[in-house]
Amino acid sequence: MPADDEALFALTTPGAPEATPLAEPVRPNAPLAVRMRPRNLAEVVGQAHLLRPGAPLRRLAEGGEAASVLLYGPPGTGKTTIARLLASVATRHFVALSALSTGVKELREVMNDARRRHDRQGRQTVLFIDEVHRFSKTQQDALLGAVEDRLVLLVAATTENPSFSVVSPLLSRLLVLQLQSLEQEEVRELLRRAVKDERGLDGSVSLSPDAENALVRLAAGDARSALTALEASADGVTDTGATVIDLPAVERAVAETVVRYDRQGDQHYDVISAFIKSIRGSDPDAALHYLARMLVAGEDPRFIARRLVVHASEDVGLADPTALQAAVAAAQTVQLIGMPEARLALAQATVHLAMAPKSNTVIVGIDEAMADVRAGAVGEIPAHLRYGRYTGARELGNAIGYRYPHAASDGVLEQQYPPDDLVGKDYYRPTRHGGERALSDYLIKLRRTVRGE
Structure with a gap:
């Protein structure tokens, strides 16, 4: 496992039970972000929507169930750490692969090893695949059987929308969990912990409020970035014999332009x-x-x-x-x-x-329509609009009476399109601004023709 793998840092969830600590030692000279990586659930902060009691991720980490998951979120939100915590359940074996350097042959070798381990030792394998969106369709398909049989507990990670980057057969077998960037107060707690913790800076330096604020805003919700900047600032301070990380120390350690962004108090x-x-x-x-x-x-x-x-x-x-x-x-x-x-x-x-001239009618229209649908205003689709190109469709009344608009001289004719309960409902109400002025006049004529008003 590379030393710079993602780490998850978040505020401790009250009452969180500790999982089995990971046995892999961390080198004393490892980067601060690696040294401060959470060792158990009690040290995990943030992602509260996934870690609250009864949430899927908590049940997985506590060994309560064995479902394969896809972790979807921005870089630096802790996908690798979560995978390792899932593997920390005593009977599980952890294997990490990168989609950048793994082919179908390597995948099959991992599957064969997992099968032997399961048959001989009764141990389940946690297979972590980073950047799974970079896998080809063939590579993703190669995972289907092992995931279906629960031969492996797949923990896949991606920064891309899985609906577009993961093949449907694999996606349907995965529990999709969306990770979120850390809140500012969570990053702040992380920085303070790293300054005091013996695994981190062990109290050798202190952090001024201005410097802390700059580091928090510089991180933009990325724990690893926050700790990397903190470590660089601390190194610069100790080289001069000082013990306080102030704002100038942060300026010297990171890009001055970024600090100026923070220095003005602009969150x-x-x-x-x-x-x-x-x-x-x-x-x-x-x-x-x-x-x-x-x-x-x-x-x-x-x-x-x-x-x-x-x-x-x-x-x-x-x-x-x-x-x-x-x-x-x-x-x-x-x-x-x-x-x-x-x-x-x-x-x-x-x-x-x-x-440009301004109009919010698009968002108002779609939000009103979605609100009606959520409230149950769906209704039956008019029979003449239903699909009719299959055996028995016409016996059900489907597509009978549909009028083809292109048959009309101007391409518009009277016909009911919405369900009965929504006839006459106007969702799009154009303004008189810019191009919507002409649309407004034209829409009045369209509605009169279509609705027969």
């Missing part, structure tokens, strides 16, 4: 909030200012691009149909080209969205 979510609200408020100059602050600070440009894509539909919508195209193009540019050149596409999309 990660505060800046992105101001950025989006400036775009929503049609102030391109303020929006560019906040974009610059994030870029200079080293904010992940993919995060900024994702927010622009969301904002294009949420706050601009069909008042400017080209806004979403501009945002998606910027996101693709970030992926294809990267920084620093991608800053131009991000700036272009930012100005475009800020100057």
Whole structure:
């Protein structure tokens, strides 16, 4: 297991029973993030939604059940640590593979070893596969039999949406658990623990409040990043004979531009909030200012691009149909080209969205429709809209009476489309802003024709 494997750090869950400690020793000169890796459930902090009493992950770690899982979350949230805690149950054997260096042949060897271990010793194998989304379909299919028979307890990890990166047969056999970035207070507790713990800095230095705040915001929910920055700061301090890690010490240890981002007291979510609200408020100059602050600070440009894509539909919508195209193009540019050149596409999309006419009718419409569905307003699909191309469909009345819109001269004709209970319900209500002005007038005519009003 490489020394820099992911570690999970979070606030202790009250009343958490301790699992069997992992036997593998940690080198004294190992990185701080490795030395502070939780040894049992009592040291795990965060991911409370997965670790509360009765939650699937807690039952797995306590040996209560043997279900294969897929851990889905951003880097540095503890996927490897969770896998090792699942393996710490006394009768389990732990094997770790990386999708970057493992082929079908190696997988089969692991399966054969697991079968022999199960038959001869009665021990189950915990197979941890990091970056499982990088496995080909053939490699993922090779896991199906062993997972189905519970020959191995598969713990797969991915940073990609499993619905798109994991084949359906394997995904259906896995319990998907989504990990979340640590909260600021959890990172703060982690830093304080590392300063005091004998496995960490053992009280050799202290951390000033300003430096602690900077490290917390710099980490952005990533425990490993927080401890790496802390260790670098501590090394710089001890080299000078000092014992206090202050803000200048952090500045010397990490990128100064990132520290300036933190030094101003701008929390990660505060800046992105101001950025989006400036775009929503049609102030391109303020929006560019906040974009610059994030870029200079080293904010992940993919995060900024994702927010622009969301904002294009949420706050601009069909008042400017080209806004979403501009945002998606910027996101693709970030992926294809990267920084620093991608800053131009991000700036272009930012100005475009800020100057675009605004409408929130898209989000209002879909949220109202989803609220009605959740409340039970589903109703029967009108018979003439149902699928009718199978034997016996017409005997059931399916597809009978359907009127083909292209047969009408203008492509629109009177016909009921929603269930009976939703006839006349308007979800999309366009404004008079930008392109929605024309849509509003046209929609009135469409509804009159379709509804026969």
